Amino acid sequence: MLLTDARVVLTGATGGLGEALARKLAKGGASLLLTARDPARLERLACSVNGPCSVLATDLTATDGVDRLAAAARHFGANVLVNNAGIGGFGLFEEQGWGEVERILTTNLAVPVRLTQALLPSLRTQPAAVVVNIGSAFGSIPFAGFAAYSAAKAGLRAFSQALRRELADTGVRVVHVAPRAIDTALNSLAVRQLNAELGNASDAPEEVAGVVLAAIEDGCAERVVGQPERLFAWLNGCAPALVDRGLRGKLATIKRHAGDRTIAAELIQS
Numbered sequence: 001m002l003l004t005d006a007r008v009v010l011t012g013a014t015g016g017l018g019e020a021l022a023r024k025l026a027k028g029g030a031s032l033l034l035t036a037r038d039p040a041r042l043e044r045l046a047c048s049v050n051g052p053c054s055v056l057a058t059d060l061t062a063t064d065g066v067d068r069l070a071a072a073a074r075h076f077g078a079n080v081l082v083n084n085a086g087i088g089g090f091g092l093f094e095e096q097g098w099g100e101v102e103r104i105l106t107t108n109l110a111v112p113v114r115l116t117q118a119l120l121p122s123l124r125t126q127p128a129a130v131v132v133n134i135g136s137a138f139g140s141i142p143f144a145g146f147a148a149y150s151a152a153k154a155g156l157r158a159f160s161q162a163l164r165r166e167l168a169d170t171g172v173r174v175v176h177v178a179p180r181a182i183d184t185a186l187n188s189l190a191v192r193q194l195n196a197e198l199g200n201a202s203d204a205p206e207e208v209a210g211v212v213l214a215a216i217e218d219g220c221a222e223r224v225v226g227q228p229e230r231l232f233a234w235l236n237g238c239a240p241a242l243v244d245r246g247l248r249g250k251l252a253t254i255k256r257h258a259g260d261r262t263i264a265a266e267l268i269q270s
């Protein structure tokens, strides 16, 4: 799809990747409906984006959040939905309360699935439409210390593939982009220190936004950002025991940084 024809609903617009996407999409000539929870940050972003742009502040995990956005998106005449809103989820699974696990699963999986379902009828009326789901390398390389987050992102990947196959005879394309770490506020200090110690590379949000724009334009359905992540995603698919063994060697480091996260949370509470 040409960006000049795109009418894009972008969730998580005020975040690191969201803001980079909003700026690049606007620069490419797309019309935007930006959404996130914080109205002041949304307004600031809308004022600084160069092009037609409207905003809706809503919590997508609230009872009426998805319905409010879907109604606004229909009115806007959206033909592209970018499911980008997400939250991080670093911590040992046994130490995460159910409330935290549920928030991770809801925000990263249930919300994009619900929003896609709510928007599909109107997307199908467009001559061409695209749903872009922002996953994660952890959706293909499930990682110790990220059990609920990996589960949500693996679910989003499977949802994207199944829906793409189901809509193959329609004008709606389903794209899944799986970035590795990105330099954004989603990653706590503990995660940034873990990535540095493990040698996990991190990309600038602008680079990842460029990959997402290319996927909207050229229709490539699956993108895993970065090497060696592409190789490990493939390896995990055909020989997961090898990846089990590789990650076993990193477990002590992951547990140490997860412990730092717990201590930091306790300090904030006290």
Ligand SMILES: NC(=O)c1ccc[n+]([C@@H]2O[C@H](COP(=O)([O-])OP(=O)(O)OC[C@H]3O[C@@H](n4cnc5c(N)ncnc54)[C@H](OP(=O)(O)O)[C@@H]3O)[C@@H](O)[C@H]2O)c1
Binding pocket: 011, 012, 013, 014, 015, 016, 017, 018, 035, 036, 037, 038, 041, 058, 059, 060, 061, 083, 084, 085, 086, 087, 107, 108, 134, 135, 136, 137, 178, 179, 180, 181, 182, 183, 184, 185, 186, 187
């Ligand atoms: N950063 C990474 O290392 C990384 C790696 C791979 C994949 N990803 C994925 O990339 C996407 C963007 O992440 P990011 O790094 O840009 O994160 P970020 O900077 O923390 O931004 C997250 C965005 O989501 C919005 N959001 C969070 N909870 C929401 C809710 N309940 N309702 C509505 N909006 C909500 C936030 O805005 P408000 O707080 O105002 O609502 C913000 O705009 C996510 O799907 C993430 O999983 C990130």
